[in-house]
Amino acid sequence: MNAGKLIEKLILYFNVKNTTELATVLNTQQSTISGWKSRNAIGTLLEKLATIDENALYFLFKESEEPSHNIYIEDELISNSIRYRIVEKSKKSISNYQAELILMYRAFQSETVDLKNIDRNSLIQAIRNYRIELLKDKVQHGIIERNRTNAIIFIEELFDIEIDFISKRYQYFLSMLWEGRNLSNKHLSFE
Incomplete structure (x- = not known):
């Protein structure tokens, strides 16, 4: 270490x-x-x-008698850290960061992400390569190029330990993005 x-x-x-x-x-x-x-x-x-x-x-x-216990605690802290970043971005953004979360979710679900070699650069590349579709993305969710830039900044700001977590728990990270999108929906409905 x-x-x-x-x-x-x-x-x-x-x-x-x-x-x-x-x-x-x-x-x-x-x-x-x-x-x-x-x-x-x-x-x-x-x-x-x-x-x-x-x-x-x-x-x-601390060395636990059960190595998986340490992994669980560390994973929980890291996932909470990523979740906190998503919530904070949603609170600070006028648009509640919803478009960025949807963009990341869709880009990371696309076939351009190599699930065996996930790192910061591959995540950023997936965002860059994602083709914003006129009807599905622009009209329905208001996704524009500015959202792509914001999504890339989000990934760039993650710590290496958070990127490592994402590479190990990729599907869980996708669910966190979708959960953040749902939180943005609730936040928007109360305003």
């Missing part, structure tokens, strides 16, 4: 959005966290963490 992976896990553990917010939780500067990451200063990171939250150390390194 390297410092970068530990930092990604800590962002999930503390339920913060980025290293700037993590720095606030750890009572340090974002540049310090970047330094730990670039120097792979795991020891320094762990020393700081020990003074802030020992449970976080336990979370990072």
Whole structure:
């Protein structure tokens, strides 16, 4: 494990959005966290963490008697992180991000995605390659090129650990996109 992976896990553990917010939780500067990451200063990171939250150390390194238990907890944290990103994008977007979610869902269901080699680039390429259909997408869901750009930005902002999760739980990720779309529908109906 390297410092970068530990930092990604800590962002999930503390339920913060980025290293700037993590720095606030750890009572340090974002540049310090970047330094730990670039120097792979795991020891320094762990020393700081020990003074802030020992449970976080336990979370990072606990070896369960059942290895699947650790995987389940980590998967749950990562899926919650992705779900949180979807909900936050929906809340902040005037259009509630619904068109972007539908676009990603359709693009990722298309035959252009190689299910054996899913990574950030293949997801972005699937979005770029998806042909927006006039009747089905533009008229029915209001999908336009701006939504494609927003969807690509969403994928680019994901942490590597979240991309790894998507590659392992691809169908689950698709269901999260559709769930986010349904949430946007509910949100729109209350406005």
